[in-house]
Amino acid sequence: MKRRDVLYALAAGAFAPLLLSGCGFHLRGSGASTTLPELSLAGDTESGLAREFTAQLKQAGSGVSAQAPWVVTLGTPRLEERRLGGEGRASRDHELTLRASVSLQARSDNTYHLHTETHSASTHIRVNDDDLLNREALFSEARDQLEKQLAQKIVTRLVHVASWQ
Incomplete structure (x- = not known):
């Protein structure tokens, strides 16, 4: 490769971001993320999911106030278990x-911006059915992880909805 070819390649690499930004192109996750306004929590506010959701809102710079x-309404979380594999294995x-x-409602005019969307998080675990403790x-550790994942998905969804408001 000649020296001139190397210089052309470097120049093209240096100008590509300028050209792309000029047409409105942005990488996902770049730039300022939308922050959530203060939210009120309704529905099942005592579950582990609600506690994790509140903690993640605080981490994201939002708060919870009556x-x-x-108003975010959280439904009661349901844990579904499906056994995989054949019978007779330890x-x-x-x-x-x-x-x-999850529902999101504006308090000022009672309009729903999310109306009863169902969100989920899944995981696989291997369990010895003979060792009950x-x-x-x-199962408890898996549920804790699922609550964290699901709370993060809900916060991400709310940020997405807030960015369009």
């Missing part, structure tokens, strides 16, 4: 799915 202009794979419904610990 008089907030937006260890078995389980697919766990945590589902919850370890089984409960594994």
